[in-house]
Amino acid sequence: xxxxxxxxxxxxxxxxxxxxxxxxxxxxxxxxxxxxxxxxxxxxxxxxxxxxxxxxxxxxxxxxxxxxxxxxxxxxxxxxxxxxxxxxxxxxxxxxxxxxxxxxxxxxxxxxxxxxxxxxxxxxxxxxxxxxxxxxxxxxxxxxxxxxxxxxxxxxxxxxxxxxxxxxxxxxxxxxxxxxxxxxxxxxxxxxxxxxxxxxxxxxxxxxxxxxxxxxxxxxxxxxxxxxxxx
Amino acid sequence: xxxxxxxxxxxxxxxxxxxxxxxxxxxxxxxxxxxxxxxxxxxxxxxxxxxxxxxxxxxxxxxxxxxxxxxxxxxxxxxxxxxxxxxxxxxxxxxxxxxxxxxxxxxxxxxxxxxxxxxxxxxxxxxxxxxxxxxxxxxxxxxxxxxxxxxxxxxxxxxxxxxxxxxxxxxxxxxxxxxxxxxxxxxxxxxxxxxxxxxxxxxxxxxxxxxxxxxxxxxxxxxxxxxxxxxxxxxxxxxxxxxxxxxxxxxxxxxxxxxxxxxxxxxxxxxxxxxxxxxxxxxxxxxxxxxxxxxxxxxxxxxxxxxxxxxxxxxxxxxxxxxxxxxxxxxxxxxxxxxxxxxxxxxxxxxxxxxxxxxxxxxxxxxxxxxxxxxxxxxxxxxxxxxxxxxxxxxxxxxxxxxxxxxxxxxxx
Numbered sequence: 217x218x219x220x221x222x223x224x225x226x227x228x229x230x231x232x233x234x235x236x237x238x239x240x241x242x243x244x245x246x247x248x249x250x251x252x253x254x255x256x257x258x259x260x261x262x263x264x265x266x267x268x269x270x271x272x273x274x275x276x277x278x279x280x281x282x283x284x285x286x287x288x289x290x291x292x293x294x295x296x297x298x299x300x301x302x303x304x305x306x307x308x309x310x311x312x313x314x315x316x317x318x319x320x321x322x323x324x325x326x327x328x329x330x331x332x333x334x335x336x337x338x339x340x341x342x343x344x345x346x347x348x349x350x351x352x353x354x355x356x357x358x359x360x361x362x363x364x365x366x367x368x369x370x371x372x373x374x375x376x377x378x379x380x381x382x383x384x385x386x387x388x389x390x391x392x393x394x395x396x397x398x399x400x401x402x403x404x405x406x407x408x409x410x411x412x413x414x415x416x417x418x419x420x421x422x423x424x425x426x427x428x429x430x431x432x433x434x435x436x437x438x439x440x441x442x443x444x445x446x447x
Numbered sequence: 448x449x450x451x452x453x454x455x456x457x458x459x460x461x462x463x464x465x466x467x468x469x470x471x472x473x474x475x476x477x478x479x480x481x482x483x484x485x486x487x488x489x490x491x492x493x494x495x496x497x498x499x500x501x502x503x504x505x506x507x508x509x510x511x512x513x514x515x516x517x518x519x520x521x522x523x524x525x526x527x528x529x530x531x532x533x534x535x536x537x538x539x540x541x542x543x544x545x546x547x548x549x550x551x552x553x554x555x556x557x558x559x560x561x562x563x564x565x566x567x568x569x570x571x572x573x574x575x576x577x578x579x580x581x582x583x584x585x586x587x588x589x590x591x592x593x594x595x596x597x598x599x600x601x602x603x604x605x606x607x608x609x610x611x612x613x614x615x616x617x618x619x620x621x622x623x624x625x626x627x628x629x630x631x632x633x634x635x636x637x638x639x640x641x642x643x644x645x646x647x648x649x650x651x652x653x654x655x656x657x658x659x660x661x662x663x664x665x666x667x668x669x670x671x672x673x674x675x676x677x678x679x680x681x682x683x684x685x686x687x688x689x690x691x692x693x694x695x696x697x698x699x700x701x702x703x704x705x706x707x708x709x710x711x712x713x714x715x716x717x718x719x720x721x722x723x724x725x726x727x728x729x730x731x732x733x734x735x736x737x738x739x740x741x742x743x744x745x746x747x748x749x750x751x752x753x754x755x756x757x758x759x760x761x762x763x764x765x766x767x768x769x770x771x772x773x774x775x776x777x778x779x780x781x782x783x784x785x786x787x788x789x790x791x792x793x794x795x796x797x798x799x800x801x802x803x804x805x806x807x808x809x810x811x812x813x814x815x816x817x818x819x820x821x822x823x824x825x826x827x828x829x830x831x832x833x834x835x836x837x838x839x840x841x842x843x844x845x846x847x848x849x850x851x852x853x854x855x856x857x858x859x860x
Contacts, residue, residue, distance in 0.1 A: 274773060274853045295777045302775020313770045313857070317463060329452070330775040374774070 219286060221381050221414050222248040222271060227280035227290075229266050240266040242437040243280065248382075251412040253404070255419055255428035263437040265386070268418045272305055272384050273297045285381045302330050306375025310387035312367045314359040314374075320346060321355040324374045331378060345373040349403060365396035372403055376413075383407070385417040389424055401427045453784055457791035460760075471756035472796025474749015475836050479797040479829040482742045483804025488811055489734050490820030496727040506587055506683060508690045511718045512537065512545070512697060513679040534714045535705060539663075539675045542581070545682065548700045549693060554683040556584035557663045559672040563634035565659065567620040575616055577633055579663035579671045585611075587683045595627040595642030598662055606664040610638040613656035614646045633659055636666040694719075746832060749793065750840035757789045757844035768848050769856025782849040789841030790834050797833025801826055 227244040230237050240263045248254055258264040269275040270282060273289055276297070282290040285304050292300065306327075307313075314323045324342040333341075346355055349369040359367050368388060375383050385404070389397035405427060407413040417428060425431050426445075433441040461468040515531040523531075539557065546555045562574040578584075585597045594617075598609050610631065617626045617640075626640045638661060647655035661667050663677065672678060682697060684690040694717055701715050761768070768781055776784075808819040 269854050272773070274857070295779075298772065298775050298777040298780075301773060307773050309857070313766070313773075315767060315770065317459060326771070327774040330771075330777070330780060335452075378775075 218250055220247040220283075221250050221252075221285055222246065222416070223283045224270075225281045227267070227270060227282060228278050229263075229270060229275070230278045240437055241270070241277070244434075244437075244439055246432065246439065246442075248414065248416060250381075250414055251408070253408045253415045253417075253427075253429045255417050255425035255431045256434065257419060257422070257425050257431055258434035258440075259420065262434040264418050264420075264434050266437075267434065268384065268386055268416075271382075271416060272307060273300045298330075302327055303378060304381040306378060306380040306383045308368070308371050308375050308383060308385040308388045310390040312359070312364075312371045312391070314367060314370055316359055319356045319358055320351060320362065320370045320373075323359070323370055324377050327374060327378045341377050342373070345377040346370070348376065349373045363396075364392050365399055368392065368396075368400050369403065372400070372407075376407070382414045382416055385415065387419055388417065389419075389421070397424065450783075450787065453787040454791055456784065457788040460788060461792060461795060467756065468792060468795070471753050472749070472792055472799070474745055474747075474752050475793040475796035475833050476749070476800040476803070478742045478745030478749055478836075479800030479833060480804040480807065481745060482738065482829055482832070483801050483825055484807040484811075485734065485738050485741075486822050486825040487805065487808035487819045488817065489731055490822050491808065491812065491818045493727070493731060494820050495818055497724060506589070506681075507720065508685070508687050509587060509681060509683045509720065510690065510694055510697075511679045511681050512541070512701065513716050513718060516716045516718060516722065536676045537678070537680060537715065539677060541701065541704060542677060542680050544700055544704060545680055545697055548696055549682065552685045553693060554583040554587050554681075555581075556587055556681045557581045557677045557679075558584055558681055559663060559668070559676075559678040561671040563667070563670050565616060565620065566632040567629065570620060572616065572619055573657075575613075576658040577667055577671060578658065578660050579665065579668050580660050581663055583683075584660070584681065587681055590647075591645040593643045593645040594625075595640070597642055603662040603664050606666070607662060608636060608638045608665050609641045610659050610661045611642040611644060612640055612660075613644055613654075613658040615654050615656035616659055617643045631659070633661070633667055634670040638665075638667075690719075742832075746836050749796070750836045753789055753793055753837060754840040754844060756792075757785060757841055758847070760788070761785065761844050761848040764848075765851060765856050765859035768851050769853050769859065772851070772853040773857060778849040781851075782845045785845030785848050786838055786841045789844070790837030793837030793840070794830065794833040797829050797836075800833075801829045804829075 224244055224246045227241055227246070228239070229241040230239050232238075244263075244267060256264050256267060266275070270277055271284075273284065273292075276292075277290050280290065281288060284300060287300065289297065289300060315326070318326070321339070321342050324345050325338045328338040328341060343352070343355065346352060349372050351366060351369055351373065354362060354366060359370070362370065372383075383404075388404075389400055392400060401424065404415055404417070408415055415428075417424070419425050428445070430442070430444050432439055514534050514537060542555065542557050549555060558578055558580045560576055560578040563577040565572040565575050581603060582598065582600055590597075592611075593614070595611070597611055598607065602609055610633065612626065612631070620626070620631060621629060626643055629640050630637050631640055632638070638659075644656075649655055682693055684693045698713065698717065702713065705714055707714065771781060771784075805819075805821065808821075811817055812819040
């Protein structure tokens with residue numbers, strides 16, 4: 217059995233809110249192995265966004281520990297976290313979060329800029345990534361000139377380009393119509409199957425979650441169920 | 448991210464928001480424009496005064512003996528002026544004494560001047576500068592004769608009523624006519640024009656060609672200086688090192704003629720080109736002292752404007768900052784991005800300011816006699832100030848951007 221990519225032990229996150237403390241996560245123990253395709257589900261307020269921020273190294277836990285690809289992330293400084301996000305994580309957001317003034321190609325290059333790669337190499341890798349999501353002919357288009365599905369594919373290319381340990385998708389189809397959603401889900405499936413890409417997807421739609429091989433459900437800040445789909 | 452890419456990114460931002468960028472750089476723009484324009488103009492004046500003005504008015508290796516200083520910076524006060532009035536006059540005999548004391552390769556001349564009206568037929572001129580001089584003055588001033596001749600020592604001895612005029616005077620009385628041989632009444636006395644001096648041009652817009660020069664012995668002495676009194680005795684030495692020796696010599700002659708005891712101060716004055724130059728350098732110093740104040744105020748205001756614009760930019764682009772952070776931008780990457788952006792903004796303003804400043808100086812050059820002098824140092828300083836203002840005013844907004852929490856930033860609208 218291989219080492220888990222993600223391992224959390226007693227992961228807790230409290231927020232102070234108007235004099236009260238909101239306990240968003242109350243001790244989450246989770247292990248995700250390489251090549252897994254996991255959906256994290258739960259109603260709103262269940263803590264799935266908080267968990268996703270912690271797994272994505274955008275936030276640090278109040279208590280508990282978190283290892284990502286063997287590194288203990290829960291003790292890291294801001295800049296170390298930035299480096300981990302850059303190298304280990306590929307984000308796909310609900311709202312795409314592309315830079316509006318930059319071309320598709322430049323958007324995809326951006327993580328490589330922060331990785332310190334030379335321009336030529338960046339270019340080459342970004343072109344490959346865009347081609348792999350079927351946008352080889354849209355590289356110079358700006359986000360506004362692309363459809364929602366195309367934008368999300370640019371975002372997926374941006375997530376892939378650094379060859380991260382995990383792709384972290386936060387409601388990736390939340391802003392897309394159902395046929396486009398299917399299209400995007402096919403890309404994720406393809407990534408998982410052909411590359412063995414580890415994918416963690418946060419969603420509240422069971423239609424989307426069924427694409428994953430494993431579904432983890434959160435309720436009130438704790439894992440209420442963790443089911444493997446029968447192959 | 449390399450600096451070059453950051454600058455390219457910043458230019459992209461400036462292009463996307465041209466008008467806003469223009470307004471945000473206006474402080475740096477105006478400050479640097481002032482800097483460049485004033486320095487260029489003062490430098491041009493400097494060159495002008497040193498190469499042109501002083502030489503035209505005084506002449507090189509030339510000094511003037513007179514009763515009181517010809518150039519004075521500021522008010523010397525009543526007491527000093529009263530003392531000057533009590534000083535003895537200069538006389539024609541002083542001229543002869545100085546002439547006798549100096550070797551023949553020195554040029555010595557009398558020049559006494561006043562303003563007087565010229566009349567030809569029924570035509571009256573404005574006041575022109577009328578001078579009674581001795582013959583060496585033409586050589587000292589390096590006056591080239593365009594037409595006719597200068598007067599001879601004999602004509603001086605015989606108090607001949609002959610006159611050499613400047614081109615302005617020739618043009619106003621004898622348009623299209625031959626001036627030589629014509630008669631012109633100067634301060635009521637009839638004079639025969641014997642020569643016209645080549646055009647001298649002007650200083651600070653004042654024509655140097657509105658003059659009439661006659662023998663100091665002729666009748667205009669009643670207007671310029673009666674009773675063998677003279678305004679000034681001008682001495683030109685053959686070269687620079689010998690001028691100071693000549694000044695010492697002349698001082699000695701004058702002191703002994705005025706019977707001054709060793710402890711007494713001179714009761715006459717020796718003016719040189721250097722006096723004009725030091726007079727000018729005092730004016731230039733005042734300008735150079737006021738300039739940093741003017742530039743400083745514009746730059747401080749400009750810096751505050753840029754800081755506000757950058758704070759707005761950080762607020763507007765919070766989401767972008769969140770995205771960049773999620774993709775691996777460290778604090779220092781975000782800090783550098785916004786610092787470079789604000790420095791690029793103000794440096795762009797500074798470069799535009801340099802261009803406009805040079806344009807302004809060129810305009811002054813075009814509409815006035817002042818030449819412009821471009822100072823490479825001031826251009827360099829302009830650019831350094833531009834970068835400096837941008838960096839300083841960018842520090843606070845950029846560090847706010849860098850400190851943003853990625854989760855909050857990503858949620859921003």
